[in-house]
Amino acid sequence: MNFPDATTSSNRELLGSLLNRQSQWPLGLPIPDADELSLVFQVAMRAPDHSNLKPWRFITVRNPATHELGEVFAAAALKRNAQDQGKASRSQATAAPMLIAVGVRISVSDKVPEIEQMLSVGAAAMNILNALHILGYGAYWASGQNSYDPDVRRALGLTGDNERLLGFIYVGTPSKISRLKARPSAAEFVTDWLGPVPDSVASRG
Known part of the structure; x- marks a missing residue:
């Protein structure tokens, strides 16, 4: 797949395209094809990685496997709460035609x-x-109880004591055009450091 580079x-x-990125919902078909998905994960590998530890672990879940994941979610919910019938948990797993489980493998360093x-x-x-957005797809990142449930983590193959599940990226094509959400001005969160901050100022937060 050809993709334009910065040159x-x-x-x-x-950059203008990224200024329009936001979480999208609801999501339907189509989802990225194999070439597009390969490109997306190549972009993921460009993340900063101190000492080249490669801590990233990504697990793709596509239909019909989303329904299997729904059963995993439902069983985990029932274990946490005997009154939980699992309906909401199953819906969470099938809310988009594709999910990417975001995992981390911690190295001792x-x-x-x-x-x-x-x-x-x-x-x-x-x-x-960002890559999904530039390719024209919608996505949103969610966490919640399933992200921190050991049974869900193990079911996804993150079985090591040093492995964790950090959430799920839901992927698909937006079913409707969402109004762009207002974001605060970046100027409110950027300061120009000119030297040590006096204790009297720092104490005020």
């Missing part, structure tokens, strides 16, 4: 703390969201 396309156009490895996975997941 042959407008960087501003690509004197140089790279756990938080850095988890941030690397977060950066890779954001790359996936």
Whole structure:
């Protein structure tokens, strides 16, 4: 699959496209084909990775496997709450035609703390969201109880004591055009550091 790189396309156009990225719902078919999905994961691999630990783990779940995942969700919900009938859990797994489970494998490292490895996975997941958006698909990242349930984690193949499940990226084509959500001005969250902040100012938060 050919994809324009920065040397042959407008960087501003690509940035402009990202300014329109937001979580999309509801999502239906089509989903990325094999070539597009390969490209998406190649973009994910461009995330910062201190010491080349490669902590990312991504598991794709597509129909009809989403229904199998729904049963896993329902069984986990029942185990957490004997009154849970599993209907909502099954719906969570089939809410989009494709899900990408976002996992992390933590390596013991004197140089790279756990938080850095988890941030690397977060950066890779954001790359996936951006790549899907540029390719014309919709997506949103969700967590919730299933993301932290050991039974769900093991069912997805994240069986090591050093492996965790951080959430699910739901993938598909938006069924309707969503109104662009307002975002705060970046200026509110950016400061120009000119030297140490006096204690009297720092104490005020």
